[in-house]
Amino acid sequence: MGYICDFCGDQRSMVYCRSDAACLCLSCDRNVHSANALSRRHSRTLLCERCNSQPALVRCTEERVSLCQNCDWMGHGTSTSASAHKRQTLNCYSGCPSASELSSIWSFVLDLPAAGESACEQEMGLMSIAENSTGSAWSPPESNTKQNASGTVEVNGVRSDDKSSVLVGSSSVPELNPATHVVGQQAGSENATLPKLFCHGTKGPVIPEDDDLYDDFDMDEMDLNLENYEELFGVSLNHSEELFKNGGIDSLFGAKNMSKGNSNYQDLGAAEGSSVGLVNALQPACSNAASADSVMSTKTDPIICFPAKQAQSNLSFSGVTGESSAGDCQDCGASSMLLMGEPPWCPPAPESSMQSANRSNAVMRYKEKKKARKFDKRVRYASRKARADVRKRVKGRFIKAGEAYDYDPLNQARTRSY
DNA sequence: CCAACACAATGAGCCACAACATACC
DNA sequence: TCGGTATGTTGTGGCTCATTGTGTT
Numbered sequence: 001m002g003y004i005c006d007f008c009g010d011q012r013s014m015v016y017c018r019s020d021a022a023c024l025c026l027s028c029d030r031n032v033h034s035a036n037a038l039s040r041r042h043s044r045t046l047l048c049e050r051c052n053s054q055p056a057l058v059r060c061t062e063e064r065v066s067l068c069q070n071c072d073w074m075g076h077g078t079s080t081s082a083s084a085h086k087r088q089t090l091n092c093y094s095g096c097p098s099a100s101e102l103s104s105i106w107s108f109v110l111d112l113p114a115a116g117e118s119a120c121e122q123e124m125g126l127m128s129i130a131e132n133s134t135g136s137a138w139s140p141p142e143s144n145t146k147q148n149a150s151g152t153v154e155v156n157g158v159r160s161d162d163k164s165s166v167l168v169g170s171s172s173v174p175e176l177n178p179a180t181h182v183v184g185q186q187a188g189s190e191n192a193t194l195p196k197l198f199c200h201g202t203k204g205p206v207i208p209e210d211d212d213l214y215d216d217f218d219m220d221e222m223d224l225n226l227e228n229y230e231e232l233f234g235v236s237l238n239h240s241e242e243l244f245k246n247g248g249i250d251s252l253f254g255a256k257n258m259s260k261g262n263s264n265y266q267d268l269g270a271a272e273g274s275s276v277g278l279v280n281a282l283q284p285a286c287s288n289a290a291s292a293d294s295v296m297s298t299k300t301d302p303i304i305c306f307p308a309k310q311a312q313s314n315l316s317f318s319g320v321t322g323e324s325s326a327g328d329c330q331d332c333g334a335s336s337m338l339l340m341g342e343p344p345w346c347p348p349a350p351e352s353s354m355q356s357a358n359r360s361n362a363v364m365r366y367k368e369k370k371k372a373r374k375f376d377k378r379v380r381y382a383s384r385k386a387r388a389d390v391r392k393r394v395k396g397r398f399i400k401a402g403e404a405y406d407y408d409p410l411n412q413a414r415t416r417s418y
Numbered sequence: 419c420c421a422a423c424a425c426a427a428t429g430a431g432c433c434a435c436a437a438c439a440t441a442c443c
Numbered sequence: 444t445c446g447g448t449a450t451g452t453t454g455t456g457g458c459t460c461a462t463t464g465t466g467t468t
Contacts, residue, residue: 380454395433
């Protein structure tokens, strides 16, 4: 499974694309992901050389194998003698890198058993890199604007190569927008954020002033990061903010769709037509790591480019995203590692059944809380609510005054008057 | 292993009408 | 420019039903 390229079915698969849920050989990876701007944004990483089905997160320098988190746990669990193995962080990349570029990211890539063996992969070096001319995520590392001082990461206390952490999580870095893109957050950066959440037009991480505004903000609910937002609606943030100010949000989203049932609008905090709602609500998405929500539930692109250890240490939950992330993690008892570091597809590590049980309980509590929060609804017009609260109904529908009803809110017991 | 089925979860739509927004005189 | 009137639009909650996801046989 996954050993053969899902695309050509011929060559050995070497990289994993989460967006496509596909294992690809290097050649097909380039071909597939050079098709268009969107596909270029897919984040890929090496394929786990043990299970050949999951994206690798770390590379064991001792065994010289790339491992997904699960295989890493199994192979390097605390109970095993290999637990002391030095492991190097593996990072995601996007765009259409050449072989040399890949090797610059993964210094060991040339050591991979199959690397360069096939004609398919040898073609890589001959391919042009169109996105280079358009300001891709493959800009030189020095163009990065968010690197930490050291530019290194540590796994088990071992510093990894700087170059290997250059393109961490560049999956969502908007190659389409070279003027503002921030290439690859440093894996070990104090400012490490999932780049998908990076906001254009913001000068950097913004500390939210009102956590309440973010209680309802989840990336799975609000999967429109700013790049998507602009792509979809063809308006800039400034423009959309202006529309909010002018009460023109309907023109953006369609007023009908903003009514009950669509929580995004109100979850944005814009229920009162304030532009602050949008701006503030978007800020956490810009400045902070994805909420646990987005990782737990989003089906599209929750690429965990950071190894669990980093996710735990660098993706700061506390007091930044409010309930939806830190609060939930704490409340439900799940560590951020459980929620963030472990891809949803990973089966529980067998080394501890108790850990697995705790995890299940934590996830359950988290989901329950999320469910309760998700349906939290803000009422724009209290007067209308007051009226609706006392109106009689038939099968939940309002009835004309004086007509027979089967439900009277004023009488808690079900009323029937025919 | 796959299809069929049951069940749970989720979201859209419906209803009446006061409140609100807009256009016109 | 302001006030009054007419017309159109919006939002409110409980329920039903269709859809989707998950688990079991």
